[in-house]
Amino acid sequence: MGATTPNIDLHRLPHHVAIIMDGNGRWAQRRGITRVEGHKRGKDSVRAVVETSRRLGIKYLSLFAFSTENWQRPRREVEALMGLLRRYLRTELRKMMKNEIRLLAIGDLTRLPPALQADLQSTIDATKNNPGMTVVLAVSYGGREDMVQAARKLACDARSGRIDPEKIDARVLDGYFSTAGIPDPDLLIRTSGEMRISNFFLWQLAYSEIYVTETLWPDFREIEFMDALAVFQQRERRFGRILEHQEAEQLRAAR
Ligand code: FPP
Numbered sequence: 001m002g003a004t005t006p007n008i009d010l011h012r013l014p015h016h017v018a019i020i021m022d023g024n025g026r027w028a029q030r031r032g033i034t035r036v037e038g039h040k041r042g043k044d045s046v047r048a049v050v051e052t053s054r055r056l057g058i059k060y061l062s063l064f065a066f067s068t069e070n071w072q073r074p075r076r077e078v079e080a081l082m083g084l085l086r087r088y089l090r091t092e093l094r095k096m097m098k099n100e101i102r103l104l105a106i107g108d109l110t111r112l113p114p115a116l117q118a119d120l121q122s123t124i125d126a127t128k129n130n131p132g133m134t135v136v137l138a139v140s141y142g143g144r145e146d147m148v149q150a151a152r153k154l155a156c157d158a159r160s161g162r163i164d165p166e167k168i169d170a171r172v173l174d175g176y177f178s179t180a181g182i183p184d185p186d187l188l189i190r191t192s193g194e195m196r197i198s199n200f201f202l203w204q205l206a207y208s209e210i211y212v213t214e215t216l217w218p219d220f221r222e223i224e225f226m227d228a229l230a231v232f233q234q235r236e237r238r239f240g241r242i243l244e245h246q247e248a249e250q251l252r253a254a255r
Contacts, residue, residue, distance in 0.1 A: 007230040007233075008229050012233055013056055013058055014229070014232055016060035016184065016185045017058055017185060017187045018062040018189070019064065020190040020197075021042060021046070021063060021191060021217040022191050024039045027216040027217065028041075035077055036076075039084055044218070045220050045221060046063060046088065048225070049061065049063075049222075051099075051222075053225075056229075059134065060136065061134070061135050061136070062137075062182075063135065063138065064138045064198075065081075066081060066139045067138075067142060067198065067199060068107075068108065068145055068199070089119045093123055096126075096130065100131055101134075101135055102131075103127045104124060104135070104137070105120050105124060105137045105138075106139075106141055106146070106179065107138050107142075107145075108141070109139065112139065120137075120139075134182070136179070141178075143197070143199045150176035150178075154173065154176050174203070184204045185208045187208060187209050187211060187232045188200075188208045188209070188210045189228050191217045192214065195212055207237070209232050213227075
């Protein structure tokens with residue numbers, strides 16, 4: 001692995017990487033081809049980051065594949081994206097099993113075409129005991145919508161007496177999000193240069209390091225991913241604290 005992991009300390013990898021995969025359309029436009037062609041190439045980048053994460057030992061990878069806002073795109077593009085997701089699940093299942101990858105899906109899955117819902121469910125079921133890595137596909141996902149459904153469930157539990165409102169703290173609330181049980185992302189990567197969170201994980205990104213690259217998603221492959229990980233490892237994560245002198249020295253020495 002050494003030759004392909006420059007500047008990466010395999011002992012200090014992020015546990016959870018979340019990615020906003022942006023720029024498929026611009027990538028295609030620059031080549032005078034259809035946006036759907038851009039998404040197709042984007043699918044190959046998905047494959048590359050999943051494989052690289054697994055090989056390095058990253059435990060959680062979340063991919064923002066389709067947002068609640070994306071439903072407003074032209075019907076043909078939406079249908080093409082749904083088709084791509086379906087094909088991805090079908091072609092990758094064998095590899096997921098071989099590499100012990102567990103798939104989870106979050107978002108309003110009821111809005112997806114029934115065939116895609118069925119394929120998602122069967123892939124989730126087939127991979128549910130895979131211990132190697134978890135890939136979280138955010139489809140028809142919105143951070144605010146996730147907050148709303150969490151608030152609604154929590155209010156119902158409070159009303160029915162299952163939970164005492166006085167006992168609600170950050171840990172309790174966290175358990176109501178669709179990402180319950182998944183550690184918060186250590187690193188958020190956004191491609192194509194936009195400095196926005198775009199209604200992705202709002203609650204979960206509180207302390208995540210953010211890495212934005214100009215690279216468009218279809219061009220974001222293993223080398224670009226490694227660059228992001230190397231930058232992550234140079235950051236000093238303080239979580240709002242002041243690092244003790246010794247701790248800071250240790251971090252510097254580790255770099
Ligand atoms: C953003 O590019 C990308 C999307 C809306 C969809 C992401 C989908 C894929 C990467 C392909 C399939 C996914 C999986 C998980 C197999 P954009 O169209 O917004 O680009 P633009 O901002 O340049 O127009």
